[in-house]
Amino acid sequence: MIDQMTVFLENEKGRLGSLCRTLGDAGVNMHALMIADTTDFGVVRIICDAPTKATRLLRDLGYQASTTKVAAIEAPNRPGGMADVLTCLADADANIEYAYCFGSPSHDTAIVILKIHDGDNLVDALAAQGLKALQPEDIYSPDEL
Amino acid sequence: MPQEELQELQLERLKSLLIRVYNNIDFYRDQFDAANFDPYSVESLDDLAKAPFTVKQDLRDNYPFGMFAVPKDDVVRVHASSGTTGKATVVGYTKHDIEVWGECIARDIVSCGGSSQSVFQIAYGYGLFTGGLGAHVGGETLGCMVIPMSSGNSKRQIQLMQDFETDILACTPSYAMLLADTAIEMGLNPAKDFKLSAAILGAEPCSESMRKEIERKLGVTVVDIYGLSEVMGPGVACECSYQTGLHVAEDHFIIEIVDPKTLLPVPDGEWGEVVFTTLSKDCSPLIRYRTRDISRIVPGTCECGRTMRRMDRISGRTDDMLIIRGVNVFPSQIEEVITGFSEVAPWYQIVVTKQGPMDYVELKIEVVPDFDFDEIRKIENLQNRIAAELKSNLQIAVKVRIVEPKSIERSEGKAKRVIDLRKAGASND
Numbered sequence: 076m077i078d079q080m081t082v083f084l085e086n087e088k089g090r091l092g093s094l095c096r097t098l099g100d101a102g103v104n105m106h107a108l109m110i111a112d113t114t115d116f117g118v119v120r121i122i123c124d125a126p127t128k129a130t131r132l133l134r135d136l137g138y139q140a141s142t143t144k145v146a147a148i149e150a151p152n153r154p155g156g157m158a159d160v161l162t163c164l165a166d167a168d169a170n171i172e173y174a175y176c177f178g179s180p181s182h183d184t185a186i187v188i189l190k191i192h193d194g195d196n197l198v199d200a201l202a203a204q205g206l207k208a209l210q211p212e213d214i215y216s217p218d219e220l
Numbered sequence: 221m222p223q224e225e226l227q228e229l230q231l232e233r234l235k236s237l238l239i240r241v242y243n244n245i246d247f248y249r250d251q252f253d254a255a256n257f258d259p260y261s262v263e264s265l266d267d268l269a270k271a272p273f274t275v276k277q278d279l280r281d282n283y284p285f286g287m288f289a290v291p292k293d294d295v296v297r298v299h300a301s302s303g304t305t306g307k308a309t310v311v312g313y314t315k316h317d318i319e320v321w322g323e324c325i326a327r328d329i330v331s332c333g334g335s336s337q338s339v340f341q342i343a344y345g346y347g348l349f350t351g352g353l354g355a356h357v358g359g360e361t362l363g364c365m366v367i368p369m370s371s372g373n374s375k376r377q378i379q380l381m382q383d384f385e386t387d388i389l390a391c392t393p394s395y396a397m398l399l400a401d402t403a404i405e406m407g408l409n410p411a412k413d414f415k416l417s418a419a420i421l422g423a424e425p426c427s428e429s430m431r432k433e434i435e436r437k438l439g440v441t442v443v444d445i446y447g448l449s450e451v452m453g454p455g456v457a458c459e460c461s462y463q464t465g466l467h468v469a470e471d472h473f474i475i476e477i478v479d480p481k482t483l484l485p486v487p488d489g490e491w492g493e494v495v496f497t498t499l500s501k502d503c504s505p506l507i508r509y510r511t512r513d514i515s516r517i518v519p520g521t522c523e524c525g526r527t528m529r530r531m532d533r534i535s536g537r538t539d540d541m542l543i544i545r546g547v548n549v550f551p552s553q554i555e556e557v558i559t560g561f562s563e564v565a566p567w568y569q570i571v572v573t574k575q576g577p578m579d580y581v582e583l584k585i586e587v588v589p590d591f592d593f594d595e596i597r598k599i600e601n602l603q604n605r606i607a608a609e610l611k612s613n614l615q616i617a618v619k620v621r622i623v624e625p626k627s628i629e630r631s632e633g634k635a636k637r638v639i640d641l642r643k644a645g646a647s648n649d
Contacts, residue, residue, distance in 0.1 A: 081594040085624050111596050115621055118596055134589065137626045143594040172595055190594070 076144045076194055077211055078126040082119040083139035086112075094119065097136065103129045106214060107177035107188065122147070122177070122188060124216040146189045146198055147209040152182055160187050160206060167200040169193075223527055226470055231265055233499040234474065238262055238271070241505050244289040247282055248507065268474065268497060269485060273508045279309040279450060288312050290503050299449050300348045308348075309450055312503035317452075318357055320500050324455035324469045325358020325445075331460040331467070331524070332418040332443040334388050336363030339415075341384070343377055343391035343399070344423065346370040350453025351423050355390040358455060364388070371395055374402045382408075385415040393426035393434060393442075397566055398630050400437035411439030418461075420445050422454050425534060425552045429559035430566055444533055448511055450504075451496045457531055465518035465530030472500040475531060476508070477516055480538050488517040493538055494531065512538045514550075542572060542638065544579045544616050551637050554583065554618075557609050563591045563602055567628040572640045579642065582619045583610070584628055593622075 084090050091110070098105065098121075107122040123129055126142050133140035150156040157176065164171065169191050178185025186209065191197055198208040212220060221229075238259035241248040252259055255272040262268070279287055287310075288295065296315050300308040313321070329338065340359040344351030352370055359366040367384060369377055371391065377399055380386070389396065396419055403410045410416065416438055422445035426434075431442045446466050447454035456473055457466035468475045476495040477486050486492045494511045498504075514537065518530040536550030543549070551570060558564050565586040573580050585606070593599050603620040610618045629636060 079594075083593050083599075083622070083624060085627070113596060113600075116599075118593060118599070120594070137624070139587065139589070139591075139593065139625050141590070141592070141594065143592075 076198065077122070077147050077209060077214060078142040079145040079188065079190075080121045080123060080126045080130050080133075081141055081143055082121065082133060084117045084119055086114070086116060091117075091119065094133075094138070097133070098123070098129055101129065101132055103132075104216070107175065107186070109175040109188075111173070120175070120188075122186075122214070124214060125219040126215075128219060143190065144194060146191060146194045146201075147214070148187045148189065148198075148201060149184045149207045149209065150176070150187050152178060152180075152185050156185065157187060160201070163201055163204045163206060164189070164191070164197060167197050169197050221471070221527055223529075226527065227265060229471060230474055230499060234265065234268060234497070235262055237497070237499055237505055238507070241289060241507060245287060245505075247278060247286060265474070268508065269476070271507050273483065273495065273510050274506050275510050276309060276450065276512075280307040283307045284310045285312070287506075288503055289505055290314055295503055297353075298348075299350045299353070299453065301449055311350075311449055311452075314502040317500075317502050317504075319361075320472055321354060321452055321455060322357040322361030324452070324472065325355060325458075326362035327469070328420060328443070328445055328455055328458035329358060329362050329364065329388060331458065331526070332388070332420060332441060333461060334362065334364065334418065338362070338364040338388050339367065339384055339386045340364035340388045340390065341367040341369055341377070341381060341386040343369050343371050343389065343395055344454075350447070350449045351390075351392075354447070354453035354455060355420070359390075374399055375406065378403045378406065378408070378410075381414055381416070387415050387417045388420065389416060389418075389438075389440070390420040390445075392423045393421045393430060394424060394630075396421055396434050396438065396442075397430070400434060404437065410437060414439065416440045418443060420458070422446060425536075425555075427552055427555045427559055428533075429556060433559065433566060446531070446534065448513075451498060451506060451509060451511070452501065456496065460522065460524040460526060462522055462524050464522060465532050467522065467526050467528040467530055470528045473498055475517070475529070477531075478510075480514075486516075489519045491516045491532075491535065494534075514538060542570075542640065544572065544581055547614065547616050549614055549616060553614055554610065555637075557613055558583070558585060558606060560609070561602070561606060563587050564606070565625075567630065568637065569628050570638045572638070572642055574642050580619070581616060582621055584621050584623050586625055586628060587622055589625070 103123050103125050105123045109120045111118045130140045150160045172190040174189045176187050242259040251272045257271050294314050295312040297313045300310045342355045346352030419440045419442045435442050443459040445454045445458040447456040457468040459466050474497040477492040480493040494513045494515050496509050498506050513534045515531045569584045571582045606620045
């Protein structure tokens with residue numbers, strides 16, 4: 076399990092841009108960003124190399140920010156790769172709150188981010204099926220560890 | 221002083237007051253004559269009900285000094301309202317008026333546990349507003365060590381509060397909350413680290429739940445002080461440490477509660493508009509002044525032993541009452557509901573607009589820093605629960621909107637809780 080940073084943003088022009096600029100200026104490197112949007116506000120979910128440091132920084136600047144534990148699972152970069160992960164979770168009776176993926180065409184694997192209740196046990200179930208869950212040391216910067 | 225003796229004193233002072241204003245203030249001579257009220261005919265306190273009322277507009281019409289009963293030479297100070305909604309209302313004080321004011325507030329400081337040994341920090345604004353200088357004269361009258369901070373500069377307030385070992389704080393409730401939160405942000409625990417024992421808060425409404433929160437955060441007893449600049453300033457009435465209503469300084473003021481529509485007095489215990497007659501003021505006396513504040517007389521006597529009757533905490537104002545789709549709503553009722561939710565920070569703003577012909581109410585709130593908002597449904601669930609609670613308590617539909625931290629303006633004086641955009645370009649002051 077790794078820490079995802081979540082930020083509450085009102086739907087206002089330039090708000091996302093200034094959030095990203097703030098993180099960039101602080102030397103935080105993002106791997107993935109996903110927005111759950113509603114009429115009034117968005118919830119921004121970010122996987123980065125320094126979630127604790129970034130959350131503290133944003134809070135000091137007056138953002139509503141917090142960290143949440145999520146599972147980051149490596150899935151093979153081929154048709155059906157994601158489906159395999161989800162089948163595995165369904166077999167383990169997992170309840171998925173939300174999911175998103177990131178990857179690049181040149182890589183053999185993509186990363187599936189999953190918010191699941193009781194995630195720790197499920198990560199073990201996935202490992203038994205040969206699916207690897209990323210650990211903090213795989214993505215955090217050395218300072219963050 | 222037993223109530224009978226007090227009433228004798230009131231009657232004696234009332235008789236001379238009515239004659240004095242009739243002879244010295246043109247406005248009252250005209251008013252009394254027009255109403256066929258003979259100030260020399262008063263035989264009992266009940267006769268006061270025959271006198272005409274005074275309203276705020278009367279003070280504006282006689283701007284600046286038309287309501288003074290003494291020559292300007294005898295006036296040692298003036299205070300005035302901000303005047304954002306018209307001409308300012310000006311109130312003058314003779315040396316004696318200031319002494320009476322000091323005595324009223326000195327009693328209030330004692331009744332919440334203070335003494336001449338107290339360190340009394342005043343974070344009400346100083347200036348034309350009566351809060352700062354009113355509390356100041358009270359503190360000096362009692363012999364406290366007064367720290368005249370005025371409002372603002374919160375970090376310095378907190379620094380001195382610690383260094384000078386303040387035991388009593390006087391300011392608005394919203395500023396007390398801001399001071400508490402600022403201290404907590406600075407890494408302090410005011411309830412433990414400060415010597416504070418009581419806070420005398422007034423000048424704006426404070427719900428019971430907001431009071432509890434300030435008490436918990438600061439580790440104090442919060443007493444509600446009441447007053448308005450036209451009548452004197454803070455100290456017209458104040459709670460004792462039993463917190464069961466505000467003892468009115470009845471030796472200096474007569475309180476009446478009237479039905480705001482019929483203007484007839486209501487029995488003790490019933491809610492209505494608060495009306496004051498000032499018994500001791502030399503410069504700016506008022507006869508039956510309609511405050512627009514809604515309260516009631518708390519029946520019975522207080523456990524503290526004081527005989528002065530108690531008025532209840534102000535439940536609203538006849539003029540800040542919002543009429544939303546025909547339903548009367550006081551901002552204090554909305555506050556009462558949202559402070560029941562631990563996820564919500566104590567800052568809120570109500571915005572009223574029109575959508576077509578219909579009133580549309582949006583309630584902006586902030587959530588506490590550790591609220592788990594990672595899943596949208598948790599946010600929606602909170603919004604829905606608050607909306608449902610408002611609906612069942614107030615019978616109105618409110619759109620609840622969570623906004624980012626600190627996007628609702630913090631106030632150092634009176635908090636701006638309601639923005640009514642239904643009248644073109646208008647907003648409440």
